Every structure is written in structure tokens, then in C-alpha cells.
Amino acid sequence: MTEFTPLASLAGGMMIGVSAVLLMLWEGRIAGISGIASRLLPPYRDGAFLSRLGFVIGMIVAPFAAMTLTGNQVVQAVSSNFPLMIAAGLLVGFGSVWGSGCTSGHGVCGLSRLSPRSLVATVMFMATAFVTVFLVRHVIGG
Amino acid sequence: MSFLINLALGLLFGVGLVVSGMSDPAKVLNFLDFFGTWDPSLAFVMGGAVLVGFVGYRSVLARQKPIIGDRFYLPAKNDIDVHVLAGPAIFGIGWGLGGFCPGPALAGLGLGAAGTVAFIPAMITGMWAARLIDETLPRSSSD
Numbered sequence: 486m487t488e489f490t491p492l493a494s495l496a497g498g499m500m501i502g503v504s505a506v507l508l509m510l511w512e513g514r515i516a517g518i519s520g521i522a523s524r525l526l527p528p529y530r531d532g533a534f535l536s537r538l539g540f541v542i543g544m545i546v547a548p549f550a551a552m553t554l555t556g557n558q559v560v561q562a563v564s565s566n567f568p569l570m571i572a573a574g575l576l577v578g579f580g581s582v583w584g585s586g587c588t589s590g591h592g593v594c595g596l597s598r599l600s601p602r603s604l605v606a607t608v609m610f611m612a613t614a615f616v617t618v619f620l621v622r623h624v625i626g627g
Numbered sequence: 628m629s630f631l632i633n634l635a636l637g638l639l640f641g642v643g644l645v646v647s648g649m650s651d652p653a654k655v656l657n658f659l660d661f662f663g664t665w666d667p668s669l670a671f672v673m674g675g676a677v678l679v680g681f682v683g684y685r686s687v688l689a690r691q692k693p694i695i696g697d698r699f700y701l702p703a704k705n706d707i708d709v710h711v712l713a714g715p716a717i718f719g720i721g722w723g724l725g726g727f728c729p730g731p732a733l734a735g736l737g738l739g740a741a742g743t744v745a746f747i748p749a750m751i752t753g754m755w756a757a758r759l760i761d762e763t764l765p766r767s768s769s770d
Contacts (some may be wrong), residue, residue, distance in 0.1 A: 487654045487666045490647075497647020498672035502679025504640040506687055511632050513693035514700050516640065518730040523754040528762070539633030540640070544734045547641020548650065559645055561735055562653035563742035569724055574732075574746040576721025578753025581729055583760070584714015585702065588728040589640075591715065592673060595702075597680025602704060606711050610719035617723025618659040 505594055512536060517590020518544075519581035580610075629695065641734040647672040650734050652726025652742075659723055714757075 505516035514533070521537045548559045564570055581587035584606055586595060591610075595603020641650075648654045649672050657666035692698055722728050727735075727746055735743050 486664050487648070487651070487657045487668075489666055490668045491671045494647045494649075494668040494671035495675040497643045497645070497649065498675025498677075499679050500643030500646065501640055501672070502676040502683065504636045504643065505676070505680050506683030507639075508633075508636050509684060509693065509699065510687045510690075511636070511694050512629060512696045513698060515702070516636070518640075518728075518733065519754065522729055522733065522751075523758055526751070526755055526758060533629075535630045536633045539630040540637035541733060543634040543637025543639075544641035544644075544730065545737050547638050547734050548645050548738055550638055551642045551645040554642070555646075559650065559735075559738060560648075561651045561738055561740060563727075563735070563740040563746075564652065564725065565741045567741075567745045570742040570745040571749040573721045573725030573727065574749025575753040576717050576724070577728060577732075577746075578721075578750035578755075579757045580714050580716070580718030580721060580753070582714075582754045582757035584710055584716075584718055585704075586715075587718060587730070588722075589730050593676040593680055594684075596673075596677045597684050598701070599681075600702070600705070602702070602707060602711050605707050606715040609712055609715035610722060613716045613719030614659050614723035615661060617720050618656055619662060621724065622660055622663055 501589070501593060502597070505589070505597070508540075515590055515594045516540075517586050517594060519578075519587040520585075520590055523578075523582045584610075640730070643676075644731050644734045647675075650731040652731070655722070655726040655728075655731070659726075 508514055508516045521540050525537055552559055586606060591603040591606040596607060644650045648668055654666055654668060657664050658669040688699060725746055732743060732746055732750060736747055
């Protein structure tokens with residue numbers, strides 16, 4: 486069980502939204518993490534490498550900033566099943582880039598722009614994620 | 628300058644992930660476990676982000692151009708093709724297995740959990756493979 490946290494989740498979600506809006510205001514780009522991270526790999530087609538590097542470094546530093554600000558430890562339970570996590574990583578990396586976006590690019594930025602393409606993408610990844618968890622927890626694990 | 632602005636925005640995005648609980652795979656997997664230990668919190672993360680994004684994008688995109696750069700780089704494609712069906716479908720399976728999507732995985736990297744350390748290089752390999760395929764078999768238009 487995890488605790489239902491509507492207010493903290495709403496506040497955190499709004500921070501994500503503010504970051505995405507300000508990135509659009511500053512340099513006119515979508516705050517899609519799969520796009521930002523994957524374009525740190527070559528080939529480099531535009532001059533935005535340093536911007537993307539800055540964004541990713543900011544994200545990596547974030548939990549330490551959050552701990553300093555709130556005084557609370559960051560609660561995180563990650564599976565230590567290595568083959569599972571490696572398979573998950575390969576699928577997430579490949580699928581998000583091949584599908585031009587992940588939870589942030591399609592889910593947050595795309596839905597905010599009312600993009601039909603992003604709505605289809607979001608419905609697809611939500612659907613396969615629900616089915617995967619159902620199979621793992623209630624069919625295989627159950 | 629752009630580096631520092633992006634550093635600050637990445638920090639805000641990452642703190643948002645941590646504060647919202649999205650950086651905890653257990654919370655993500657419980658959100659996805661509708662018929663088990665369902666935790667609806669992540670609907671509020673998405674709701675809050677899209678609410679701010681919808682209102683904010685409207686005013687920002689009413690401008691001629693962003694503060695730096697000559698135009699807004701918005702995805703040009705609008706058709707529903709195999710990429711936007713199969714890509715997210717594959718991504719969703721991985722998300723359901725590990726409870727990590729790219730943002731929370733990166734934001735959690737510094738915490739050093741063994742599963743995260745295994746996940747990140749695999750994710751980068753998957754991203755690299757997708758980009759390689761795109762380089763070899765170019766799409767009709769870029770997005």
C-alpha cells in the first residue's frame with residue numbers, strides 16, 4: 486500500500502506544469518524528458534545540447550534539493566530484480582523515443598496542447614501499463 | 628545562460644516529481660493496479676500538470692516567439708501512424724514492469740537504488756536503438 490496524497494501530488498504536478506510552460510516561454514521547446522535525454526546522444530542536429538544537459542542535471546540534483554527544502558527523506562521503493570529492471574529500461578527507452586514521447590512529452594505537454602496524437606499515445610501507454618501490472622500482480626503473481 | 632535557466636527548470640521539474648510522489652515506483656505501480664492496492668494520487672499529478680500546462684501554453688503560444696530562439700518548436704506531425712501506436716504500447720509495458728518512466732528514473736538516479744542503476748543504462752540503450760532505427764529508416768516528416 487502507498488498513502489493517497491492528493492494535495493502533494495496536485496502541488497507537484499503543478500510544479501511540473503510550470504516548468505514545462507516556462508521552457509516553452511524561454512526557448513520554445515516541449516518539456517519531454519525522453520526527447521531531452523535521448524538527444525544528449527549523437528547525432529546533434531541543433532544547438533540545444535547544453536540546454537538539455539542543464540535540464541537533466543537539474544533533474545538529477547532535484548531529490549537533494551527537495552530533501553533540503555522539506556527536511557524529509559525521499560521515499561522510494563525500486564525493485565532490485567535486475568533482469569526485470571533491465572528489460573523495463575530497454576522497453577521504456579525504446580518505446581518512448583520510437584513513439585516520440587513519454588509521460589511528460591505526450592502525457593503532460595501533448596494533452597496540454599490538446600494534441601490528438603498525444604491523446605492516442607497517452608491512452609496506449611496507460612492501457613498497456615495497466616494490463617502489464619494486472620498480469621504481473623494478479624495473473625502471474627496471483 | 629540557457630544552461631542555467633534549463634538547470635533551474637529541470638530542478639523545478641524534478642522537485643515536482645519528488646513532491647508529487649511520482650519518483651516512487653511503488654506509488655506508480657499502485658496507481659496502475661486498479662484491481663489491487665489502487666492509489667489514485669498520480670491522476671492528481673497529471674491533472675495539476677495539464678491544468679497549468681493548458682492555461683500556461685495558451686498565453687505563451689499567443690506570443691510571436693519565445694524569449695530566445697526564433698520560433699516555437701512544436702511537433703509537426705498530427706497523423707496517427709504505427710510509431711504513435713506501437714511506441715507508447717512498448718513504453719507502457721516497460722512502465723508497468725518497473726514503475727519508472729524516463730523523468731522519475733533520472734530524478735531518482737542520485738539516490739542510487741540498485742534497480743535504478745540497472746534501469747538507466749538499459750533505458751539509454753533503448754533510446755539509442757530507437758534513434759539508430761530512425762536514422763537508418765527516416766520517417767516522412769520529423770517530430
